[in-house]
Amino acid sequence: MRVTILGCTGGVAANLRTTCLMLDDDILVDVGTGAGDLTLAEMLRINTVFLTHSHLDHAGLLPMVADMVGPRRERPLTVYALAETIAILKQDMFNFRLWPDYTALPSPDNPYVVFRPVTVGQSVESSGRMITPLPARHAVPGVGYQLDSGKASFVFSGDTTYHEPFWNTLNSISNLRFLMIETTFLNHNVVGAEASGHMRPELLAQGLKQLNKPVRLLITHMEPGNEDATMAEIQAAAGEFKPERLKRGQIFEF
Numbered sequence: 001m002r003v004t005i006l007g008c009t010g011g012v013a014a015n016l017r018t019t020c021l022m023l024d025d026d027i028l029v030d031v032g033t034g035a036g037d038l039t040l041a042e043m044l045r046i047n048t049v050f051l052t053h054s055h056l057d058h059a060g061l062l063p064m065v066a067d068m069v070g071p072r073r074e075r076p077l078t079v080y081a082l083a084e085t086i087a088i089l090k091q092d093m094f095n096f097r098l099w100p101d102y103t104a105l106p107s108p109d110n111p112y113v114v115f116r117p118v119t120v121g122q123s124v125e126s127s128g129r130m131i132t133p134l135p136a137r138h139a140v141p142g143v144g145y146q147l148d149s150g151k152a153s154f155v156f157s158g159d160t161t162y163h164e165p166f167w168n169t170l171n172s173i174s175n176l177r178f179l180m181i182e183t184t185f186l187n188h189n190v191v192g193a194e195a196s197g198h199m200r201p202e203l204l205a206q207g208l209k210q211l212n213k214p215v216r217l218l219i220t221h222m223e224p225g226n227e228d229a230t231m232a233e234i235q236a237a238a239g240e241f242k243p244e245r246l247k248r249g250q251i252f253e254f
């Protein structure tokens, strides 16, 4: 399996793209603004999308990707997400006001987009690749994902603050190799992190200390402009885990 990082920032500006991972050449995990860098040919190879949650920095380009590929595809784009996330997207996004309802167009029998609900802990198998939703705690319902090739696993936290079940689950993944985890806020922003369900370096360190196995630690979703300060705080709190600042364009094979 190959993960390509198309976007990994906590906001937009020139050269910054929000969350989007490409798994091999046919699956996207989240559809933030990073998806907009795919060529049309690359976009047409995407058959499946897994969403961590409904926020626009993770799902905002889904309507426009559906618009691009829908008329050019034989079959619908399959989008996996929590049932709560699907309900939000149908009510607030694919509602004929913000965007056409591509779950019913061009026809209910053969729409551009088909939603499929996922449940934490229940794996979805795609050509031998296992994708498993993981528990998360965010301002809206959300999940992380374990991407398991059989040889090794790449875990993406999605957006989450400290959540003990997430760390317990990591300990149960025997072939864990990569942990891509958000650290949105600096330590002083206790109130903001709690209210919005995001991580701070101290909370990340709290979780990492529960981890009973080595992992390559990839930091994502930092606030634009605060990346160096955030990495310095992570280094101070959890330097023994050798945190790396994730960069757009990085590729991980496992």
Ligand SMILES: [Zn+2]
Binding pocket: 053, 055, 138, 159
């Ligand atoms: Zn979010």
Ligand SMILES: [Zn+2]
Binding pocket: 055, 057, 058, 159, 221
């Ligand atoms: Zn986010």
